[in-house]
Amino acid sequence: MCGIVGYTGFQDAYDIVINGLRRLEYRGYDSAGIVLEDSANKFEVEKTKGKVDDLVNISKELKGRANIGMGHTRWATHGVPSDRNSHPHLSNNGKIAIVHNGIIENYDTIKTMLTEKGFTFQSETDTEVLVNLIQYFMDLNPEIDFPTAVRYALNEVYGAYAITVLHEDYPGVLVVGRLGSPLAIGIGDKEYFIASDASPFVEFTKEAIYLEEGHMATISLEQGVDIRTINDNSKIEPEIQKLKLSLEQIEKGGYEHFMLKEIFEQPKSVHDTMRGRLLVDEGVIKMAGIWDHVERFKNANRIIIIACGTSWHAGLIGEYLIEEYARIPVEVEYASEFRYRNPIITDKDVVIAISQSGETADTMAALKLAKEKGAFIYGICNVVDSSIARITDAGSYTHAGPEIGVASTKAFTAQLTILTLIAFKLGKHNGTLGNAEFMSLIAELDAIPKRIEEVLSSTHEQIQQISKDFVETTNFLYLGRGYNYPAALEGALKLKEISYIHAEGYPAAEMKHGPIALIDENMPIVIIAPKKGHYDKIVSNVQEIKARKGKIIAVVNKGDRQVSEMADYVIEIPETSECFSPIVASVPLQLLAYYIAVYRGANVDQPRNLAKSVTVE
Secondary structure, eight states: OOOEEEEEEESSSSHHHHHHHHHHHOOOOSSEEEEOTTTTOOEEEEEEOOOOHHHHHHHHHGSSSOOOEEEEEEESSSSSOOOSSOOOOTTTTEEEEEEEEEEEETHHHHHHHHTTTTTTOOOOHHHHHHHHHHHHHHHOOOTTTTTHHHHHHHOOOOEEEEEEEETTTTTTTTEEEBBBBOOOOEEEOOEEEEEESSSSGGOOSSSSEEEETTTEEEEEETTTEEETTTTTEEEEEEOOOOOOOOOOSSOOOSSSOOOOOOOOTTHHHHHHTTTEEEETTTTOOOOOHHHHHHHHTTTOOOEEEEEOOHHHHEEEEHHHHHHTTTOOEEEEEEHHHHHHHSSOOOOEEEEEEEEESOOHHHHHHHHHHHHTOOOOOEEESSTTTHHHHHHHEEEEEEOOOOOOSSSSHHHHHHHHHHHHHHHHHHHHHHHOOOHHHHHHHOOOOOOOHHHHHHHHHHHHHHHHHHHHTTTOOOOEEEETTTHHHHHHHHHHHHHOOOOOEEEEEEEEGGGGGGGGGGTTEEEEEEEEEOOOOHHHHHHHHHHHTTTOOOOOEEETTTTOOOHHHHHHHEEEEEOOOOOOEEEEHHHHHHHHHHHHOOOOOOOSSSOOOOOOSSSOO
């Protein structure tokens, strides 16, 4: 959520910052801005509501003027999207510039104090309060230097933040800090990069420092990177890491949109998630994070899965998997609600956190509470060295590769793959999954990437044609039973995220308890109806829909006749065991959402109001 880019070195800072902001557009934003420190050590600032292209249109003259600067893409929290609420923000004396991700929760109290001291404010943002608080400390005691003033200010605020700050009287110096929002420092040859993730500087360096929680850094060409703790100024030795990210991974590779590219990458991403973990010939699943703590899982009173959005849907399917095959009680919680309902957590509980980015603020907050209560924390995320990866006791990376499209696709199926491996691993260890069934299931799981390839090749063009018939539709209903109820939820979420069509997912059996009132000849219903599971019940639900003239889009197994004969549109997928059907069935639902959105002219990769990495509560 929001994006920060900073640079100091020998290259044109304008180009570095603008291109970096373009790389961060996937995070979601509604305005953009840039500040450069020119050769006279004066700030040149341009910012605007809108996209990075709009910023470029008003700032082209800044090109070639500076070797240090920073930029920002803002997702509105405090104050509507507008030029004046856009970052960067300047202090009252005009000497300090700041860009900020996150939320300062006590900004109003600080703003009142500063107003009483004579400070004025040009925006509605919490960020402008913070930059003026830094000035306040420097005005209060002229002996305090710039980094110290930043540290003092950060000790007065609470909430979540990643910040980058410049001061005209400290030329060539960038001060950064983080609490709850990610920040990476790229280490180049006589140059340094700052960014919310490594994508803006991956072409310039393969070395980076991921700033830890509660740390800040002072960066300059002369002094290098000086990292300190925010609370007590203790010096920290930086840990420089080698980047595994490549430039090719964050480019479209010939696809029209990142989302389409990522849908088609799923055979590879699911395979990569299993690689080195699923050894079919040896009849084993190797997962160090589980194996090293398998008794903790086996003896758990329950497993609590905590997640948001798409990851929550994966968690629901994980509940079905773990309870069926490992026979351990599972509860699935919205992370955003978990810590606010005074939950009962003990040291006998295992908490599994699922997050694509590993930075989801709601999930992080829930994990901190669970950790305080003594629960064992297991993380499933896609981004190496993310905040959730660091706070957990153990975990698994999905290895899906960078996911740029805001609407998650390959991360979802990779999360399902990890949860499946966990369920089978625990079931085998617990003795609740017999060896013959275990061997059959893992052999079938190993073939799932090929099943996904079949779906993509056989349904792609067909779904394009189906989608054209629903461009003007305003409502959709998605139905599924058993494992495919959460898949229906996820299909509905994909459609509303990127096409802005209202869509709801329901257990098919619940249709008659309310949603059936919505069904008429104008209501399309997507129904997931594989042969395995509750097929006869689904047939009854389809008949109920047809009796009310609903338009049925049926996702069925190849060769299906009963549901297919009643449906208006039929999408065929390969037959699998019921536990694997959500992985396979989700792929055509992703394509359906994608093409309906494309034909409606929506911005598929950057849908309105959404952010890829939600780093505020």
